[in-house]
Amino acid sequence: MLSQLLADHAALHRALGYKFRTPGILLRNFVAFAEHRGEDVITTATVREWAQQAPSPEQQRNRLLTVRRFAIGLQAADPRHEVPSADLFGRATRRRRTPYIYSPEDIRQLIDAAHRLGPDQSIRPLTYATMFGLIAATGMRVSEAIAIRLPDVTDDGLIIAQTKFKKSRLLPLHPSTGRALDGYLTTRLKSSSQSDALFISHQGTPPAYPTVITVFLQVARSISLRGAPGSRGARIHDLRHTFAVRSLERCAHDAQAVARHITALSTYLGHVTPM
CATH class of the missing domain: 1.10.443.10 (Intergrase catalytic core)
Structure with missing residues (x-):
């Protein structure tokens, strides 16, 4: 079930011009993790457990936000899907680097x-x-x-x-x-x-x-x-x-x-x- 939903999600993004490489790899990994547990909907608990397997806080947050975007789209059609909070692991501390403005x-x-x-x-x-x-x-x-x-x-x-x-x-x-x-x-x-x-x-x-x-x-x-x-x-x-x-x-x-x-x-x- 989740595998087909992911295939449809990826096809839509590619049709819009996105390469969808890194998100696609992460989401395939997550879907395999969830389906191995016998789940056909996204749950916050599963997202948390899967994301925490990443080796660094930055990668954990990236995993979380990638699945969160996927879940937002799925929940619009099926409210059983849970959308994890963007602050599930606390607020992000990394800030975009301030650009240098040339004279x-x-x-x-x-x-x-x-x-x-x-x-x-x-x-x-x-x-x-x-x-x-x-x-x-x-x-x-x-x-x-x-x-x-x-x-x-x-x-x-x-x-x-x-x-x-x-x-x-x-x-x-x-x-x-x-x-x-x-x-x-x-x-x-x-x-x-x-x-x-x-x-x-x-x-x-x-x-x-x-x-x-x-x-x-x-x-x-x-x-x-x-x-x-x-x-x-x-x-x-x-x-x-x-x-x-x-x-x-x-x-x-x-x-x-x-x-x-x-x-x-x-x-x-x-x-x-x-x-």
Whole structure:
């Protein structure tokens, strides 16, 4: 019974564009645990016992909240399902990390430092300077920047075809951003790379995600945006946060205007729901 309910639940989420990987694994584990006990409905006691098998408080809470979301949907159709309290193990103490909001000078220094990367006479410095600038100017995800192909660059903007939620979108570009991208393309199209990726390394291949993060940290430390390895500081993902904050700062101070702006901004950033 629970197995079929889970199959229907997973199919619905995948139809909505979610990969449903980690939740799917956790819920299959929970359903097997419950069905082994002969249960065909969710009970708080079983959720508690199963979740407490996780090795850390954070993982226990993640298990709890994953099953809780599943139970909320099931209870709407069958009130026999119990929805465990989100505070079953106490209130969460972990808080989302406060993002670093870049100043225009920070971004300029970041791009300038990327231009100073080696090897000399290679496309690598221009690749990272343009990539970091593009992320700052559009708020796109790092993974989206890496995934852009040459045909995705159009007169109307960038086509973001490989998104987190499998929803393609068009990103219009500011004229200054367009000019910077055109400058990069002049060099990129002269390369002998066999890849159609927009951003390539000096070896002619698209940079891997961990490589981009490593290069960003190197560049950020060179201009004191980051401290020594192991210390906290500005992250590349904070460029996305900065874009959203600066965009909202420029919005008219009116509740309805802000609401409309947030809806448009969420679409531009590729969120599935308003922020």
